[in-house]
Amino acid sequence: MAEPLTAETILDTAEDVLRRFGPAKASVVDVARALDVSHGSVYRHFPSKAALRDAVTERWLARVSEPLEVIVTRRGKASRRLHDWLVLLAGTKQGMATGDPELFETFHELTLQSREVVAAHVEHLADQLGRIVADGMADGEFARGDAAAVGLAVLHATARFHHPAHAGEWGEPGLDEQLEAVYHLLLSGLAAR
Known part of the structure; x- marks a missing residue:
């Protein structure tokens, strides 16, 4: 059984994605893909790309x-x-x-x-x-x-x-x-x- 998706896990992954692609190209879809979840799962924790970036x-x-x-x-x-x-x-x-x-x-x-x-x-x-x-x-x-x-x-x-x-x-x-x-x-x- 997979670990539940947490905001902290998303933030860790978002940092990695930002490092890899840079702020201009990194997207919520990239973060979701790296987590192997739907982008909707990320949006349940962070309502927008801006909210995710602000949290990071x-x-x-x-x-x-x-x-x-x-x-x-x-x-x-x-x-x-x-x-x-x-x-x-x-x-x-x-x-x-x-x-x-x-x-x-x-x-x-x-x-x-x-x-x-x-x-x-x-x-x-x-x-x-x-x-x-x-x-x-x-x-x-x-x-x-x-x-x-x-x-x-x-x-x-x-x-x-x-x-x-x-x-x-x-x-x-x-x-x-x-x-x-x-x-x-x-x-x-x-x-x-």
């Missing part, structure tokens, strides 16, 4: 944000957590780009089509940073202010190191040192006077 994109972005949450909730100085969060985000995105450039490009193309999913991801990342900043403000390590606005500003200020639009720059020598320099600049701006 959301899952991929969760692979980025979930490990960052560990740093957000960790005890310790906010400045250290902020540093570790930025380094992990940059390292994760850069590692994805260099470790499997074809898959990274595929997901980058998907994110361009999944604007609502990406907006939610950016909001989530900014919220994580905002919570770290709020802890630093509460402890007197950072100057008081609007932690959510500061979190979003930090995310934007460090975009060169984690936004896929900059992936072509990630092989440049000295990039880690540049991130450290930006971090220290941000830290001096955040410091309580």
Whole structure:
């Protein structure tokens, strides 16, 4: 007896199909064929091709944000957590780009089509940073202010190191040192006077 078809199985297969055919050519029929089921079976879990692509994109972005949450909730100085969060985000995105450039490009193309999913991801990342900043403000390590606005500003200020639009720059020598320099600049701006 065959295993029941689950959303997770469909997403795993959809990632493989996207890797093989690319976002422009991959279809729900290709995913169904790879699963040896009818395309109607896939549509029972995902009502449209766009919904399936959004779910794949959301899952991929969760692979980025979930490990960052560990740093957000960790005890310790906010400045250290902020540093570790930025380094992990940059390292994760850069590692994805260099470790499997074809898959990274595929997901980058998907994110361009999944604007609502990406907006939610950016909001989530900014919220994580905002919570770290709020802890630093509460402890007197950072100057008081609007932690959510500061979190979003930090995310934007460090975009060169984690936004896929900059992936072509990630092989440049000295990039880690540049991130450290930006971090220290941000830290001096955040410091309580």
